[in-house]
Amino acid sequence: MAEDSEWVVESIAGYLGSPEWLIPLTDFMENKCTVFDDEEENKLSYTEIHQQYKQLVEKLLENYMQEVGISEQQFLAACSSPFAKSKSLQALFQPVLATNDFQMFRSLMVQKNVELQLQALRVIKERKGALPDCLTDGTDVMSELEQQEMQILQEVLKRSKEEYEEELARREHLGQKVASTSTTLREEPVRNGSEPQAKAHTHAQPIISPSKKVGETVISERSSASISPKAPDYCSTETKTLPAVRAPVKGPALTLVSREKSANQAAESWLEEARKEAGISEPFQELTIAQQEQLQQRAEYLRQQRDKLQALKKGQKAKSAAAEETQLPPPAPTPPTPEISVEEKKKLQKRKHLAEKLKEEVIKK
């Protein structure tokens, strides 16, 4: 009898590991698992799905028992034999036991759902190289509260970046004044005429490009139109001729918008703020093509101003000790990089956190 039941157990275990059993079961779980989340409260729909699951398992097992010629008694005897209680077989029997244990069924479904989500994330990552912004926030995993926190965090990041860049602009401006006194020697002072020129050129480049960016982002957003009215201000003082340093803010800010697409309100509030920052009184929709052209002109003008400034700087630098000349370039090209890396880091951390959370759930259950 013992041998008999052992044979039955082996046969059952074999069936529970076979595609005839696994495929329909996996199909069912993958199709139905999407509504299962890890909220404490169960949805009424879970019960319906559990019923369907019971029916499926019942049908599959009955077919199997008929096919192999095992009676229910044999099945029971086999399943309660010590051989079937071994750990490796317990795992196989789990989907069967889940028919009568809602909690177990639920955890199986939640686990399946998390697995599918992880899989989807992996596929997206493989295809696109990185996760789209809307996914790095894990909107469907994060609670609203977390989302709000994230928005605040991003807002803070944005603000601090603006401040940092304003500070940078001021420093650059100051740097020109106090250049000769404030800096330490970091490079050999020996320089021929051509070298500084080349250097100045390369360092002018990154500054120009952000100014281009202003033009582009501004036009695409049609939000900073009022820069033009402010134009005279900008050219009168050198510090303010550097509105471009604010431009990089627009880049991340734009992605912010796309990231928060789901939260329409957040995007709107941001636009509103951008509008205020830019000092526009009328809504964007009312910007005319002429105004856009004005913007473009403004961008072009700014670029020219920047070039002039650079030329001026170049001249000053050539005159002043080569030390500051070398000291100055770093702040200019570097600002975007550390800033972006901070943002980038946050994103990475967020992604890691999300992945860990998901993994944890998978392992836990």
Add this chain to the structure above:
Amino acid sequence: MAKFKQIFSYFPSTLSTKKFQGLFSVIEKLKGTTEKELRIVLLGLDNAGKTTLLKQLASEDVNTVTPTQGFNIKSVTCHGMKLNVWDIGGQRKIRSFWKKYLENTDLLIYVIDSADKKRFEETGLELSELIDEENLKGVPVLIFANKQDLTTASPTSEIAEGLNLHTYRDREWQIQACSAISGEGVQGPSSGMIKNSENDRLGNDSEYRAASQIHRTICERV
């Protein structure tokens, strides 16, 4: 198999009344139910305090309870038995789902807001409908007259009369005054949820211990 027999003898009435469900009776045994498991369903109108009671039974924080849209399940160990308590939302639009959760129930706990006199009739109606359910045939009913901490709460005698409990035939029933929010009448002294001073008082008064009440209700049937 000896263990199964033991369980059968322990709960003859419970198990023998269960319908034979073909394969699933097999699966149930397969689960190796060496533990004594009881299925308890918690029902009642919305805002009666079912989820608060559930959390109190499970010694969890009762301050974060929100209206239940679906259902909650908690497993509580009590007197060596595993109680699987199902709390199903009581809003009118989901009451029709109640009957899907009644199968194989060992005990029905019906929760009443003792201070909501306006809805006594409604709650009585719902209870009498439940009592008529085929799946609850012979299942004992424990009625919790909840919210006794409110001054406007009606006493249990009044509620029992209003619900016509004395007319129930072939049915064990008990009514228990309690306050799910404070834990009075729900928790035994072991819970740690009740202040020590209260513990002493409640500890001597087994009438106020719903856990033992549940236990008694079950054991009396054996």
